[in-house]
Amino acid sequence: MTASTELGELVVVTGASTGIGAATARELAGRGFHVLAGVRRERDADAIGGPGVEPLILDITHSGHVHALATRVADDHRALRALVNNAGIGVNVPVETFAIEKWRELFDVNLFGHVAVIQALLPALICSKGRVVNISSVGGRVAMATYGPYAGTKFALEAVSDSLRRELAPSGVGVVVIEPGAVRTEMPGRAIATANELASAMTPEQGQRYGALVHAVTAQTASHTEWGLPAEAAAKVIAKAVTARRPRARYTVGREGALIRLLPFVPDWALDRLLAMALRPYYPAHAQRSHDDGSRFRRSGTGDAVPGARQ
Structure with a gap:
């Protein structure tokens, strides 16, 4: 892909209201693309609009919005160079305490919505031999405690991306996964607020099991x-994933890349212990002793210790 072919081509970025999505829209506009920036509210459209950035109201779970986006792309004379699937919701909550309807809502946004947009724009991407860039997470490779619902959506997105990459290779359409770690955006703050809200609704028994854990994870x-x-x-x-002539299948963003590179060489029990050790300093003081005692109990090798383990 050369600079001359990049100039003026279309790129769609979903979830462009704030954070990584907004920064990506501006970065690509600065490189000469015309960015269709999907946002959910008019005030977000006013904030992101500017040279090379055209805001569109887009809820990726709304079929009418997705159809309107596909029509907007089809009616444009410019090629669609890339689709950047960035929209998403972050949440940290124990598997037991997350209501099943909330699971469905989370997968609707973090997975099924992306699939709907991909399906709608694939004809244009195949025509232009463009690229799909799916924003996953380090949580798409490692599922830490309370990350079950969120990581579940990201693991699934990684699987869909792998399959899609292999399906579209003969058509000349590339598929790339981006795995951000710790990035300073509004999403972590929203995830913490949601975690605290969900924790307050736990039953007393659930609070006893998971209260200190949720506190540690949010801290x-x-x-x-x-x-x-x-x-x-x-x-x-x-x-880079959008413009590289031969992009990698995956790019990790942040220090967590070192952990990802270790995964093939670390057995599950060792990874469990490493993650528990990393989380330990964030537990409330009154929970430290019971947490340490529980860790020693799990290391004792007794057969009935694991089912009752907190992590």
Whole structure:
């Protein structure tokens, strides 16, 4: 892909209201693309609009919005260079306490909505030999405690991306996955607020089982976000995935890339222990002793210790 073919071509970016999506829209516009930036509210459209960025009201779970996007692309004389699937919801909650209808809503946004947009825009992408860039997460490779619902959607998106990449290779359409780790955006703050709200609705028994764990995870998230990369750094990696002549199948953004590279060499029991050790400093003081005692109990090798383990 050369600079001359890039100039003026279309790129669709979903979830462009804030954070990585907004930064990506601006980065690609700065490189000469015309970006169709999907946002959910008029005030977000006013904020993101600018040279090379055309905001569109787009809820990827709304079939009418997806159809209107496909029509907008089909009616444009310019080629569709790439679709960047960035829309998503973050949540940290134990599997037991997340209502099944909430599971369905989460998968609707984080997976099925992306599939709907891909299906709608594939004719244009095949015509232009364009590219699909799916924004996954480090959570698409490692499912930490309370990340079950969110990581479930991202693991699924990774699987869909692998299959799609192999299906579309003969058509000349590339499929790339981006796996951000800690990035300073609004999403972690929203995820923490949601986690606290869901924790307050737990039953007393669930609160006893998971209250300290949720506290530790949200504290760890807040800490990691402070030293995370700016959204603009992630946007540059995404832009590379859009423009590289031969992009990699996956790009990891942030320090967590080292953990991802270790995965093939670390057995599950060792990874469990590493993640538990990393989380330990964030537990409330009153929960430290019971957490440590539980860890020693799990290491004792007794057969009935694991089913009652917190993590």
